[in-house]
Amino acid sequence: MQIRNRAFLLLGLFGVVTAGLTGCKKGGDAAADADTIVIGEVAALTGGTATFGQSSHAGTQMAIDEVNAAGGVLGKKIKLVTEDDQSKQGEAGIVAKKLVSREKVVALLGEVASGRSLEMAPIAQKAGIPMISPASTNPKVTETGDFIFRVCFIDPFQGTVMAKFALARGWKKVAVMTDVTQDYSVGLSQYFKEYFTKNGGTIVGEQSYASGDKDFKAQLTSVKEGAPDAILASGYYNEVGLMSTQAKELGIQAPLLGGDGWDSPSLVQVAGKSIEGSFFSNHFSNEDTAPRIQEFVTKYKAKHGTIPDAMAALGYDSAMILVDAIKRAGTTEGKALRDAIAATKDFEGITGKISLDAKRDANKPAVVLTIKDGKFVYVETVAP
């Protein structure tokens, strides 16, 4: 009996401690008062693609802080309410709903991953409030409805960029590794294959895996048999990092090719030397010497101590475009704001000049980066 009591006491203590720890994370109350404009953000701050959410959130927050420091917009301060979707499919929809119904946000920013943006989009559309995704490249995202925008290029373009790049290097045989649990990866692989095979390339192996997988030896052993010149790894950085180490262990020398899903410092941390000499397409290069970009890099570095990646730049751009549209609309009413965002033309963003087309996508050039000495190094720019 004594033992049981002590155990309960300890469990109780655990309970108090954890309640205290989680309790202080909550903060900021819902109701928007008259002097603030509330903007909702959904980001993957934790979980499998956490660096995406952390970066895009840092960029978004930086933009909002700058706007507020300059006096806000329409004479009001902006309040950014950020919800973490834990990189989980299903969670993004839930938190988006919460932002819309509980926080009464005037617009939604996010997500980076296309699969999760696709969950948010119908919610924003139905509520009649605009949503801007910073970095979801799958075409289906903005096809959801006329309130859904993005400030990045789309996968048909990104897939073409990498296919062109491979062909230009004389790589005619490419194997494809697709994360079948991610709309982004499935789309990117598909568009790559379409362009690549139409223009004289051959796909010598197609393998699939799921997010969270750690062992790719089985797939890579099969891939190796086709003796590819390069391997398209269209998934996100975490799996690609592990895949890269295992490919080298199996004696595969072919470089890996990928998309903007690789853009994370974790890629190099996990993959180490094995990822050297691989290539991926991205939205911007922080090595770009344009003053606008270098100013952003310096400001970001001063605040966060790290060099911004593309997700940070896109997060910044998405928030700035929204603020710009609020200014032009002169109101935060859903329909008027939507029309103002749709009219965005030649906006000078960090990731390039942004004009939103009739499909509410941004037409922008892509850059190809390679990994050298553990750093992302600029190779070339490909225009749409």
Next chain:
Amino acid sequence: MDQFVQQLLNGLFLGAIYALIALGYTMVYGVLRFINFAHGDVFMLGAFGGLYVHKALAPLLNALPWPLALAVVMLASMAICAALGIAIEYFAYRPLRTRPRLNVLITAIGVSLFIEYTGQLVFGATQQPFPALIPRQNISGLGGLTVTMTQVIVVVVTTALLIGLRYIVMRTRLGLAMRALSLNPTAAALMGVNTSVVISFTFGLGSALAAAGGILYASLYPSVDPFMGIQPGIKAFVAAVLGGIGNIPGAALGGMIIGVVETLVTGYSQKLGIPSGYKEGVAFIILILILLFKPSGLLGKVEREKV
């Protein structure tokens, strides 16, 4: 042919780790007759234990030759996890020992969630790179086959731990007490076996094995996160049931089978025309088939419920 042998090897190495985790499930089941669902999370804690011990002792460890450094990290993490395992049993399961087994089972699920989310709070939710405790190099002289140093170490350590475990269970007094408890707890207690000590010991031993498994797994796939124990944990559980739960060689055999099946299904999915995502499905189908024809598992003994 080369490719087939390579896939078989890939599967066996993966299976060795499943086997190591499965041992923990099987031992606890053998003694207490319940499934410790938190076992996969102790496995995760083992990997993090290794990560932090390595961080703390980095200057010292870098001076040592790598096998010694590996041994230090592994033993330290095993000790930490053994203590944690004993604590889990003491605080969560012991108060429920006289209650229906279902209560303990549900508590185990609760403990599992508790560890995962506390882990997320303490370690953070992002994946962290795991240090290369074992040099990343291939074993040469195998023709077209590739086997890495890490894989060899995995098999060596797993085999050594299996033999060690077999020795403890079959040749020591504590092992004898464990077997007695497994046979009949009341009778064992009447014969003077201190059941509490034996149960604590079992949990400690199982958790230490999980920690070793965690470090080996993290060495094979050098990225750790607080949820890394779920998938391997479930597979090891299947392996334990497949081999006959409560049976130590059975757990090892089950682990190997699951590892090989998974790898072959993934490797040949394109030729067989099934998506590689079905690898787990196939493993479970095999489990169902085996349980249909041999309900006690491959090496398990048929037991009648005593009234």
